[in-house]
Amino acid sequence: MRAIVRQEQALDTALATPPHWTRLPRSFYRRHPAEVAPDLLNKILLRDDGRAARIVEVEAYAGSEDPAAHSFRGMTARNATMFGEAGHLYVYFTYGMHWGSNAVCGEVGDGLGVLLRAAEPMLGVDQMRRLRPAARRDRDLASGPGKLSQAFGITRKLDGADLVTGTGGIAIVSDGTPPPDDPVVGPRIGISRAVDYPWRWHVPGSLHVSVRGAVRKR
DNA sequence: GAGATGATGCCCT
Protein backbone atom coordinates (compact mmCIF):
# COMPACT_ATOMS: atom_id res chain seq x y z
CA MET A 1 0.00 0.00 0.00
CA ARG A 2 2.75 2.39 0.99
CA ALA A 3 4.52 1.50 -2.24
CA ILE A 4 1.40 2.42 -4.19
CA VAL A 5 1.23 5.80 -2.46
CA ARG A 6 4.87 6.42 -3.30
CA GLN A 7 4.25 5.54 -6.93
CA GLU A 8 1.31 7.89 -7.19
CA GLN A 9 3.29 10.68 -5.55
CA ALA A 10 6.13 10.03 -7.95
CA LEU A 11 3.74 10.35 -10.86
CA ASP A 12 2.37 13.56 -9.42
CA THR A 13 5.92 14.89 -9.36
CA ALA A 14 6.39 13.87 -12.97
CA LEU A 15 3.08 15.47 -13.88
CA ALA A 16 4.07 18.69 -12.14
CA THR A 17 7.39 18.99 -13.94
CA PRO A 18 6.03 19.88 -17.38
CA PRO A 19 3.10 22.13 -16.49
CA HIS A 20 -0.48 21.44 -17.48
CA TRP A 21 -0.20 17.74 -18.21
CA THR A 22 -3.41 16.04 -17.13
CA ARG A 23 -4.67 12.53 -16.47
CA LEU A 24 -7.22 10.89 -18.75
CA PRO A 25 -10.53 9.76 -17.22
CA ARG A 26 -11.29 6.06 -16.95
CA SER A 27 -14.19 6.59 -19.35
CA PHE A 28 -11.67 7.41 -22.09
CA TYR A 29 -10.81 3.71 -22.21
CA ARG A 30 -14.31 2.31 -21.72
CA ARG A 31 -15.01 2.28 -25.46
CA HIS A 32 -14.30 0.08 -28.45
CA PRO A 33 -10.54 0.00 -29.13
CA ALA A 34 -11.15 1.18 -32.71
CA GLU A 35 -12.42 4.41 -31.12
CA VAL A 36 -9.83 4.61 -28.37
CA ALA A 37 -6.83 3.91 -30.61
CA PRO A 38 -6.92 7.04 -32.81
CA ASP A 39 -7.69 9.14 -29.74
CA LEU A 40 -4.46 7.88 -28.14
CA LEU A 41 -2.40 9.48 -30.89
CA ASN A 42 -0.54 12.55 -29.53
CA LYS A 43 -1.18 11.49 -25.92
CA ILE A 44 1.91 11.08 -23.73
CA LEU A 45 3.25 7.90 -22.17
CA LEU A 46 4.80 8.90 -18.84
CA ARG A 47 6.92 7.03 -16.30
CA ASP A 48 7.37 8.05 -12.68
CA ASP A 49 11.05 8.84 -13.28
CA GLY A 50 10.06 11.52 -15.79
CA ARG A 51 10.56 9.57 -18.98
CA ALA A 52 7.94 10.73 -21.50
CA ALA A 53 7.14 10.08 -25.16
CA ARG A 54 4.35 11.14 -27.47
CA ILE A 55 2.32 8.20 -28.82
CA VAL A 56 2.44 8.26 -32.64
CA GLU A 57 1.29 4.76 -33.68
CA VAL A 58 -1.32 2.35 -32.31
CA GLU A 59 -3.31 -0.75 -33.23
CA ALA A 60 -6.71 -1.94 -32.00
CA TYR A 61 -7.37 -5.53 -30.95
CA ALA A 62 -10.98 -6.47 -30.44
CA GLY A 63 -11.33 -9.65 -28.42
CA SER A 64 -13.88 -12.24 -29.48
CA GLU A 65 -14.63 -10.44 -32.77
CA ASP A 66 -10.95 -10.35 -33.77
CA PRO A 67 -9.06 -13.55 -34.71
CA ALA A 68 -5.75 -11.69 -34.39
CA ALA A 69 -6.35 -10.70 -30.76
CA HIS A 70 -4.69 -12.58 -27.90
CA SER A 71 -8.09 -12.61 -26.23
CA PHE A 72 -9.93 -14.15 -29.22
CA ARG A 73 -10.10 -17.64 -27.67
CA GLY A 74 -11.00 -16.43 -24.22
CA MET A 75 -9.12 -15.74 -21.03
CA THR A 76 -5.86 -17.50 -20.20
CA ALA A 77 -3.21 -16.88 -17.57
CA ARG A 78 -1.26 -14.84 -20.09
CA ASN A 79 -4.00 -12.48 -21.23
CA ALA A 80 -6.06 -12.19 -18.03
CA THR A 81 -5.24 -8.50 -17.63
CA MET A 82 -6.87 -7.81 -20.99
CA PHE A 83 -10.18 -8.97 -19.55
CA GLY A 84 -9.91 -6.69 -16.54
CA GLU A 85 -10.75 -3.03 -15.94
CA ALA A 86 -10.17 -0.56 -18.78
CA GLY A 87 -7.23 1.79 -18.50
CA HIS A 88 -4.77 -0.80 -17.23
CA LEU A 89 -1.60 -1.92 -19.00
CA TYR A 90 -1.58 -5.41 -20.56
CA VAL A 91 2.00 -6.58 -21.11
CA TYR A 92 2.88 -9.73 -23.05
CA PHE A 93 6.07 -11.42 -24.18
CA THR A 94 6.58 -12.64 -27.74
CA TYR A 95 9.19 -13.83 -30.24
CA GLY A 96 11.26 -15.01 -27.32
CA MET A 97 12.66 -11.54 -26.69
CA HIS A 98 10.16 -8.71 -27.08
CA TRP A 99 7.59 -7.16 -24.76
CA GLY A 100 4.37 -5.61 -26.01
CA SER A 101 2.33 -2.93 -24.23
CA ASN A 102 -1.42 -2.50 -24.55
CA ALA A 103 -4.04 -0.25 -23.00
CA VAL A 104 -7.05 -2.32 -21.91
CA CYS A 105 -10.36 -1.01 -23.29
CA GLY A 106 -14.11 -1.64 -23.04
CA GLU A 107 -15.86 -3.26 -20.11
CA VAL A 108 -14.61 -5.95 -17.73
CA GLY A 109 -14.73 -9.30 -19.52
CA ASP A 110 -14.50 -7.89 -23.06
CA GLY A 111 -10.81 -8.60 -23.70
CA LEU A 112 -10.29 -5.43 -25.76
CA GLY A 113 -7.11 -3.43 -26.08
CA VAL A 114 -4.90 -1.01 -28.01
CA LEU A 115 -1.30 -1.96 -28.76
CA LEU A 116 1.11 0.95 -28.31
CA ARG A 117 3.31 0.59 -31.39
CA ALA A 118 5.52 3.67 -31.48
CA ALA A 119 6.27 6.92 -29.67
CA GLU A 120 8.38 10.04 -30.06
CA PRO A 121 10.73 10.52 -27.07
CA MET A 122 10.23 13.82 -25.23
CA LEU A 123 11.83 13.61 -21.79
CA GLY A 124 14.30 11.23 -20.16
CA VAL A 125 15.84 10.53 -23.55
CA ASP A 126 19.24 9.73 -22.01
CA GLN A 127 17.69 6.95 -19.95
CA MET A 128 15.99 5.57 -23.07
CA ARG A 129 19.32 5.60 -24.91
CA ARG A 130 20.88 3.60 -22.07
CA LEU A 131 18.10 1.02 -22.27
CA ARG A 132 18.32 0.85 -26.07
CA PRO A 133 22.01 0.77 -26.97
CA ALA A 134 21.17 -0.64 -30.40
CA ALA A 135 19.31 2.51 -31.39
CA ARG A 136 21.52 4.61 -33.65
CA ARG A 137 19.18 7.57 -33.85
CA ASP A 138 16.60 8.90 -31.44
CA ARG A 139 13.90 8.01 -33.94
CA ASP A 140 14.87 4.35 -33.36
CA LEU A 141 14.34 4.52 -29.60
CA ALA A 142 10.65 3.66 -29.60
CA SER A 143 9.68 3.08 -33.26
CA GLY A 144 8.08 -0.32 -32.71
CA PRO A 145 6.16 -2.15 -29.97
CA GLY A 146 9.22 -4.00 -28.66
CA LYS A 147 11.42 -0.92 -28.86
CA LEU A 148 8.86 1.24 -27.10
CA SER A 149 8.58 -1.28 -24.27
CA GLN A 150 12.35 -1.50 -23.97
CA ALA A 151 12.80 2.28 -23.91
CA PHE A 152 10.26 2.53 -21.10
CA GLY A 153 11.52 -0.49 -19.19
CA ILE A 154 8.18 -2.24 -19.60
CA THR A 155 8.23 -5.95 -18.69
CA ARG A 156 5.90 -8.45 -17.05
CA LYS A 157 6.36 -6.54 -13.79
CA LEU A 158 4.23 -3.70 -15.21
CA ASP A 159 1.41 -5.97 -16.39
CA GLY A 160 -1.75 -4.64 -14.74
CA ALA A 161 -0.36 -1.17 -13.96
CA ASP A 162 -3.06 1.51 -13.93
CA LEU A 163 -2.52 4.01 -16.75
CA VAL A 164 -5.19 6.31 -15.30
CA THR A 165 -3.86 6.73 -11.75
CA GLY A 166 -0.24 5.91 -12.44
CA THR A 167 -0.23 3.11 -9.89
CA GLY A 168 2.61 0.88 -10.98
CA GLY A 169 4.73 3.79 -12.14
CA ILE A 170 3.37 4.41 -15.63
CA ALA A 171 0.51 6.47 -17.03
CA ILE A 172 -0.88 7.99 -20.19
CA VAL A 173 -1.55 11.73 -19.93
CA SER A 174 -2.44 14.66 -22.17
CA ASP A 175 -0.66 17.94 -22.76
CA GLY A 176 -3.70 19.29 -24.55
CA THR A 177 -2.55 18.35 -28.03
CA PRO A 178 -5.57 16.85 -29.85
CA PRO A 179 -5.32 13.70 -31.95
CA PRO A 180 -4.55 14.42 -35.62
CA ASP A 181 -7.56 15.27 -37.80
CA ASP A 182 -6.15 13.12 -40.60
CA PRO A 183 -4.43 10.07 -39.05
CA VAL A 184 -2.95 7.53 -41.43
CA VAL A 185 -5.16 4.41 -41.29
CA GLY A 186 -4.16 1.00 -42.56
CA PRO A 187 -3.85 -2.72 -41.91
CA ARG A 188 -2.20 -4.03 -38.78
CA ILE A 189 1.34 -5.37 -38.84
CA GLY A 190 2.98 -8.60 -37.81
CA ILE A 191 -0.15 -10.74 -37.73
CA SER A 192 -1.37 -13.58 -39.93
CA ARG A 193 -5.11 -13.51 -39.22
CA ALA A 194 -7.62 -10.76 -39.89
CA VAL A 195 -4.89 -8.87 -41.70
CA ASP A 196 -7.41 -6.75 -43.56
CA TYR A 197 -8.90 -5.01 -40.52
CA PRO A 198 -7.90 -1.34 -40.99
CA TRP A 199 -7.08 -0.97 -37.31
CA ARG A 200 -3.64 0.63 -37.32
CA TRP A 201 -3.31 4.37 -36.99
CA HIS A 202 -0.35 6.71 -36.97
CA VAL A 203 0.39 10.40 -36.90
CA PRO A 204 0.91 11.60 -40.49
CA GLY A 205 4.45 12.63 -41.25
CA SER A 206 5.91 11.36 -37.98
CA LEU A 207 9.48 10.08 -38.30
CA HIS A 208 9.02 7.95 -35.19
CA VAL A 209 6.54 5.32 -36.45
CA SER A 210 7.55 1.69 -36.97
CA VAL A 211 6.87 1.44 -40.70
CA ARG A 212 6.02 4.19 -43.11
CA GLY A 213 4.62 3.73 -46.56
CA ALA A 214 4.29 0.12 -47.62
CA VAL A 215 2.82 -2.45 -45.26
CA ARG A 216 5.23 -5.06 -43.98
CA LYS A 217 4.59 -8.53 -45.34
CA ARG A 218 4.35 -11.72 -43.33
C1' DG B 1 5.51 -33.40 -22.63
C1' DA B 2 6.28 -32.18 -27.48
C1' DG B 3 5.70 -29.37 -31.30
C1' DA B 4 4.37 -25.18 -33.51
C1' DT B 5 4.12 -20.36 -33.61
C1' DG B 6 4.30 -15.75 -33.02
C1' DA B 7 0.68 -8.32 -32.14
C1' DT B 8 9.38 -8.35 -33.58
C1' DG B 9 14.03 -6.17 -34.05
C1' DC B 10 18.55 -6.06 -35.93
C1' DC B 11 21.86 -6.30 -39.29
C1' DC B 12 23.20 -6.82 -43.88
C1' DT B 13 22.42 -6.16 -48.76
Added chain:
DNA sequence: GGGCATCATCTCG
Protein backbone atom coordinates in the same frame (compact mmCIF):
# COMPACT_ATOMS: atom_id res chain seq x y z
C1' DG C 1 13.73 -6.95 -48.52
C1' DG C 2 15.30 -11.12 -46.22
C1' DG C 3 17.56 -14.15 -42.71
C1' DC C 4 18.00 -15.05 -38.14
C1' DA C 5 17.87 -14.86 -33.06
C1' DT C 6 15.28 -17.10 -29.24
C1' DC C 7 11.47 -18.68 -25.71
C1' DA C 8 6.71 -18.13 -23.40
C1' DT C 9 2.48 -19.74 -24.32
C1' DC C 10 -0.92 -22.45 -26.43
C1' DT C 11 -2.73 -26.68 -28.21
C1' DC C 12 -3.05 -31.27 -28.69
C1' DG C 13 -2.32 -35.75 -27.29
